[in-house]
Amino acid sequence: MPARLLAGLFLAAAGGAHAMPLASVSAACQALGERLGSVDVQTCLQSDLQITQAASVNGQPLLYRDYLPRSRRVAPRRVLLLGGIHGDEFSAVSVVFQWMKRLQGERFQPFHWRVIPCANPDGLLGDPATRMNAHGVDLNRNFPTPDWKADAMQYWEQRTHRDPRRYPGPAALSEPETRWLLQQINDFHPDAIVSVHAPYGVLDYDGPDEPPTRFGYLHLHQLGTYPGSLGNYAGVNLGLPVITLELPHAGIMPTPAQSQRVWGDMLSWLQANLPKEPPIYLRLTEKSWESD
Ligand SMILES: [Zn+2]
Secondary structure (H helix, E strand, O other), rough: OHHHHHHHHHHHHHHOOOOOOOHHEEEEHHHHHOOOOOOOHHHHHHHOOEEOOOEEEOOOOOOOOEEEOOOOOOOOEEEEEEEEOOOOOOOHHHHHHHHHOOOOOHHOOOOEEEOOOOOHHHHHHHOOEEEEEOOOOOOOOOOOOOOHHHHHHHHHHHHOOHHHHHOOOOOOOOHHHHHHHHHHHHOOOOOEEEEEOOOOOEEEEOOOOOOOEEEEEEEOOOOOOOOOHHHHHHHOOOOEEEEEEEEEOOOOOOOOOHHHHHHHHHHHHHHHHHOOOOHHHHHHHHHHHHHO
């Protein structure tokens, strides 16, 4: 099917809500490869990202890829891995592409991963790249936390002094990217969420139970939650473990050894701390719940 026709179908399916035509995966990979020093076009294409019916404000496709454990498991625990919810944190996107390569060849990891390497493509591809999306909204302040209505705007005005980089948007879920991420959480039912950022050089955690103390060179330092943040929404309100990895530099990649240690420690922590697979008598119940 010609790409233009395909794009037209996606636009129709999405209710024609996008002002710009929806780019194809190959066009998106071309743009990502040109923007990121550590991800080439070929690597992006080979990662076999799946297109959805959703698009960013500027019509960039919101892409994801699922990785299943190779060993047979009835109900593997699920982990949602997000890169680049802030568009000017280049390393946060590049490192997720690196980890996708690992997942591709990983024989023994036990989880079902859903990976979204670039959650804010308009911010990343902007000229210059911006933390916010194309509407100038900080997507990590746009999630529907119960305190959003009462606190988000007040927090922005009084605590950030109307910092444009932290604008939470006119309403919770005002942005197509945030709505799509929420839909991913609702459809995929993750047991944990990992969101990669930069440049604070720490490990942050929201959610139940004891936080991890360090993953590789990233040590625990809890930064607190904000009205509309993912950690607040999924960690505090939904009670899911939300791991926030803050790489130390937005424009410089961790060394391969550093990124490998972070990945390895995180995998060990998830294995030790996520609930085990449900016993066999519960699996049918869980399956029927999943199909709701
Ligand atoms: Zn960030």
